[in-house]
Amino acid sequence: MTDSFTPRAVLVTGGAGFIGSNFINYFMAANPGCRVVNLDILTYAGNLKNLTAVENNPNYRFVRGDICDAPLVADILAAEKIDAVVHFAAESHVDRSISGPEIFVRTNVLGTQVLLEESRKHRESGVAPEFRYLQISTDEVYGSLGPAGYFTETTPLAANSPYSASKAGGDLLVRAYHETFGLPTLNTRCSNNYGPYHFPEKLIPLMIHNIIDKKPLPVYGDGQNVRDWLHVKDHSRAVETVLKKGRSGEVYNIGGNNEWKNIDIVNLVCDLLDERLGRKPGENRELITFVKDRPGHDRRYAIDAAKIKRELGWEPSYTFDKGIAETIDWYLANQTWVAEVTSGAYREYYEKQYGGR
Ligand code: NAD
Ligand code: TYD
Numbered sequence: 001m002t003d004s005f006t007p008r009a010v011l012v013t014g015g016a017g018f019i020g021s022n023f024i025n026y027f028m029a030a031n032p033g034c035r036v037v038n039l040d041i042l043t044y045a046g047n048l049k050n051l052t053a054v055e056n057n058p059n060y061r062f063v064r065g066d067i068c069d070a071p072l073v074a075d076i077l078a079a080e081k082i083d084a085v086v087h088f089a090a091e092s093h094v095d096r097s098i099s100g101p102e103i104f105v106r107t108n109v110l111g112t113q114v115l116l117e118e119s120r121k122h123r124e125s126g127v128a129p130e131f132r133y134l135q136i137s138t139d140e141v142y143g144s145l146g147p148a149g150y151f152t153e154t155t156p157l158a159a160n161s162p163y164s165a166s167k168a169g170g171d172l173l174v175r176a177y178h179e180t181f182g183l184p185t186l187n188t189r190c191s192n193n194y195g196p197y198h199f200p201e202k203l204i205p206l207m208i209h210n211i212i213d214k215k216p217l218p219v220y221g222d223g224q225n226v227r228d229w230l231h232v233k234d235h236s237r238a239v240e241t242v243l244k245k246g247r248s249g250e251v252y253n254i255g256g257n258n259e260w261k262n263i264d265i266v267n268l269v270c271d272l273l274d275e276r277l278g279r280k281p282g283e284n285r286e287l288i289t290f291v292k293d294r295p296g297h298d299r300r301y302a303i304d305a306a307k308i309k310r311e312l313g314w315e316p317s318y319t320f321d322k323g324i325a326e327t328i329d330w331y332l333a334n335q336t337w338v339a340e341v342t343s344g345a346y347r348e349y350y351e352k353q354y355g356g357r
Contacts, residue, residue: 014089223263255303
């Protein structure tokens with residue numbers, strides 16, 4: 001790989017999801033000369049309304065399809081002369097992976113293998129000499145930490161949930177395609193993201209949504225589990241940085257240096273919304289309900305992100321104070337988005353926008 005690569009045509013998978021759509025919106029604004037093809041099957045988590053800012057951009061194309069569909073992936077790679085794949089598409093929710101693991105293995109393991117195999121053939125065709133493949137992964141592949149220590153890129157993989165096991169399987173296939181076939185690969189592992197367009201099944205948007213509606217706030221177990229939170233725009237910038245400057249075959253951890261116990265984050269969101277909703281101090285905290293713990297619930301995640309800072313110069317720019325306040329304000333200003341997501345009305349948008357195509 002060269003020191004700094006300027007992609008001309010990027011295949012983004014899962015670009016209608018939370019992080020993928022934030023990435024496309026950010027990346028297309030920052031790289032106006034680059035074509036972006038978004039391949040997304042539109043599961044419950046895919047929402048084209050996240051992409052209204054780019055949908056009429058002539059450099060943007062949406063394809064509704066499955067990453068497991070090898071001929072479709074091959075067609076896109078060849079027809080668009082794709083020189084980079086950024087692979088976000090996944091089943092992403094731990095609780096769903098406990099109630100139904102199969103789809104996680106299909107999408108996150110098999111889907112990754114199909115993309116890698118078609119990428120290998122495409123690169124070997126010589127159409128895109130600078131081709132690279134970027135796998136978006138998670139700190140959850142490293143398992144769980146005790147009260148001290150951090151995950152580094154050399155921490156052994158020790159996934160504990162079907163979700164994280166399927167992501168670890170994808171990451172190992174990425175490694176295998178690099179070692180065995182010489183495919184230029186990059187692999188990022190990021191901590192928990194937050195920000196706009198986050199599906200309200202995940203902790204922060206679920207709490208915001210339930211507080212607005214005065215519904216119970218389910219906190220799993222004792223609420224002392226720790227997560228590191230990164231604003232999705234900082235993640236998007238990190239992905240762009242690794243895509244352009246990362247070294248082939250390397251893994252890069254991405255983190256926010258921003259650890260929170262779940263109960264503290266829930267209390268914070270409650271208090272910020274007391275102010276904004278004109279409720280009396282402490283009122284929202286009364287909605288907190290401790291519920292049965294998630295099976296296999298990882299206790300603590302914490303990322304050592306020194307490598308990406310040292311080698312590529314990336315570090316987070318958001319403070320959590322600013323990021324969480326902006327996020328809460330975004331949800332308050334976009335209650336139609338949330339209502340459409342929770343009612344399922346967002347699914348009709350695809351038919352109106354793309355029906356027949
Ligand atoms: P998401 O669930 O919001 O979005 C996933 C997207 O993938 C959806 O648009 C869905 O329609 C699409 N998709 C699913 N199966 C597909 C298939 N077979 N073919 C094509 N598209 C398909 O997920 P997210 O939170 O945006 O996460 C994106 C990526 O980032 C995932 O790989 C996830 O593992 C990783 N990640 C997420 C976080 C986080 O905090 N959310 C943190 C670290 C890493
Ligand atoms: P989540 O947003 O599902 O992300 P992940 O499990 O991938 O880290 O959950 C974040 C943390 O919040 C995790 O420790 C589980 C916990 N949690 C709750 O306590 N209540 C909830 O309703 C949810 C969705 C999560």
